[in-house]
Amino acid sequence: GAGVSQSPSNKVTEKGKDVELRCDPISGHTALYWYRQRLGQGLEFLIYFQGNSAPDKSGLPSDRFSAERTGESVSTLTIQRTQQEDSAVYLCASSPAPTGRETQYFGPGTRLLVL
Amino acid sequence: GDSVTQMEGPVTLSEEAFLTINCTYTATGYPSLFWYVQYPGEGLQLLLKATKADDKGSNKGFEATYRKETTSFHLEKGSVQVSDSAVYFCALSDNTDKLIFGTGTRLQVFP
Numbered sequence: 120g121a122g123v124s125q126s127p128s129n130k131v132t133e134k135g136k137d138v139e140l141r142c143d144p145i146s147g148h149t150a151l152y153w154y155r156q157r158l159g160q161g162l163e164f165l166i167y168f169q170g171n172s173a174p175d176k177s178g179l180p181s182d183r184f185s186a187e188r189t190g191e192s193v194s195t196l197t198i199q200r201t202q203q204e205d206s207a208v209y210l211c212a213s214s215p216a217p218t219g220r221e222t223q224y225f226g227p228g229t230r231l232l233v234l
Numbered sequence: 235g236d237s238v239t240q241m242e243g244p245v246t247l248s249e250e251a252f253l254t255i256n257c258t259y260t261a262t263g264y265p266s267l268f269w270y271v272q273y274p275g276e277g278l279q280l281l282l283k284a285t286k287a288d289d290k291g292s293n294k295g296f297e298a299t300y301r302k303e304t305t306s307f308h309l310e311k312g313s314v315q316v317s318d319s320a321v322y323f324c325a326l327s328d329n330t331d332k333l334i335f336g337t338g339t340r341l342q343v344f345p
Contacts, residue, residue: 152332154335159337161238161323162335163335169330210278212333217330220266220331222268222283223333227277228277
């Protein structure tokens with residue numbers, strides 16, 4: 120079946136511009152997560168959605184970052200007024216439901232370069 | 235807060251060598267532990283997991299045992315292949331399944 124998809128796969132933007140990244144989770148997965156992987160570093164948690172509950176935004180690095188999710192489907196991560204330190208691979212993952220033991224299924228990522 | 239520490243890479247081995255990648259964690263509760271792998275040009279995928287103390291996760295010849303007394307989850311394989319060359323990430327999850335990752339260890343296996 121279809122896995123997690125993300126678009127665009129690559130994005131180059133100028134400092135100060137806004138960007139929007141999209142994630143399509145696996146159908147039926149209620150939980151959706153965004154992570155960021157900067158060059159040479161591990162993955163950092165950004166935000167988590169579960170069903171209709173309020174999202175866990177505890178990992179967002181600044182108020183320039185925001186994310187939305189429509190029901191249990193598509194999510195968009197928006198970065199306003201991009202800075203060079205925002206350059207990273209942004210990964211989306213989904214899982215069936217949060218139990219503390221579930222496997223997350225990752226998308227291929229969006230590679231963002233801010234010039 | 236919770237954290238994961240794994241050994242720096244790259245780890246360079248000859249084919250059929252024994253592999254160990256160390257991973258230790260700090261957590262307030264009883265997390266689940268994971269190893270994820272990223273092959274060149276591919277997305278991150280689960281390699282194995284263990285959800286409680288003394289559990290052993292295994293897949294593709296890789297094994298890791300959840301050791302609560304040493305807060306460790308070291309990854310091992312008895313005989314690596316060139317196709318195992320990848321970046322390996324140790325991670326833990328809390329009860330929301332939010333993952334906290336180590337920095338990753340690059341494994342390079344040469345014939």
